[in-house]
Amino acid sequence: MKPLRVVIVGGGFAAVQFAKTLRGKLRPSECEILLFNRENHMVFHPLLADVAGASINADAAAAPLRQMLPGAGCRTERVQRIDLPSSEIEFEDGNGALTRLPYDHVVLACGAESNLGIIPGMSDHAFAFKVMRDATKPEIKKAVETLFGVKVEAVRVANVHGKVKRQGRFVGRRPDWKKAYVVLKKGEKMVEFFDQA
Numbered sequence: 001m002k003p004l005r006v007v008i009v010g011g012g013f014a015a016v017q018f019a020k021t022l023r024g025k026l027r028p029s030e031c032e033i034l035l036f037n038r039e040n041h042m043v044f045h046p047l048l049a050d051v052a053g054a055s056i057n058a059d060a061a062a063a064p065l066r067q068m069l070p071g072a073g074c075r076t077e078r079v080q081r082i083d084l085p086s087s088e089i090e091f092e093d094g095n096g097a098l099t100r101l102p103y104d105h106v107v108l109a110c111g112a113e114s115n116l117g118i119i120p121g122m123s124d125h126a127f128a129f130k131v132m133r134d135a136t137k138p139e140i141k142k143a144v145e146t147l148f149g150v151k152v153e154a155v156r157v158a159n160v161h162g163k164v165k166r167q168g169r170f171v172g173r174r175p176d177w178k179k180a181y182v183v184l185k186k187g188e189k190m191v192e193f194f195d196q197a
């Protein structure tokens with residue numbers, strides 16, 4: 001019998017863990033795993049601060065997906081569309097042509113991005129930061145102005161409840177945290193650090 005084809009979109013912690021777990025449970029003869037990621041490597045985000053601080057090389061914060069997932073097919077391609085009625089994904093191949101591929105199951109593990117586009121102008125002038133829970137708006141304003149050499153127009157903060165996480169039999173909760181949206185004064189531009197990121 002033909003193996004089931006499971007297509008995973010994404011190559012971060014969620015996708016890699018899912019692919020590893022599935023491979024551990026089902027043999028290649030039972031299940032073909034195809035992972036599509038825009039990059040050929042997985043980034044260990046928690047280590048990025050050390051890369052920025054030059055205490056480790058950038059290479060140390062990324063691992064090739066093919067090495068991490070010997071039991072899965074890893075494709076460095078961007079999935080453009082999922083056609084649910086026909087159970088097919090549409091992706092851009094290496095030559096820029098759109099190609100379709102049928103699947104039996106599709107798993108979306110393509111991460112999340114803050115949608116700053118819902119308020120006109122916000123994506124051009126506002127930046128989101130994770131801040132200390134006791135940081136005040138004036139403190140955030142001062143820190144951003146000092147660190148990035150810009151003038152801040154406004155700071156908005158939001159308290160975020162920590163996610164509920166299950167680990168085996170245990171259910172716990174991540175700590176609550178605080179997010180700050182910093183809006184720059186008209187004409188101000190964030191430094192090269194953000195332009196190059």
Ligand SMILES: Cc1cc2nc3c(=O)[nH]c(=O)nc-3n(C[C@H](O)[C@H](O)[C@H](O)COP(=O)(O)OP(=O)(O)OC[C@H]3O[C@@H](n4cnc5c(N)ncnc54)[C@H](O)[C@@H]3O)c2cc1C
Nearest residue numbers: 010011012013014015036037038045046048078079110111
């Ligand atoms: C600087 C920083 C530090 C962090 N530190 C911590 C920490 O200490 N502890 C902690 O728990 N969390 C931390 N996080 C958060 C953690 O990194 C994320 O929660 C986690 O990476 C989310 O994993 P994910 O697999 O859901 O998504 P991601 O890691 O975002 O992976 C999604 C992948 O999908 C790919 N993709 C997206 N769309 C497509 C498409 N259409 N086609 C193909 N591929 C696509 C992307 O290229 C990306 O590789 C940190 C995050 C950052 C940015």
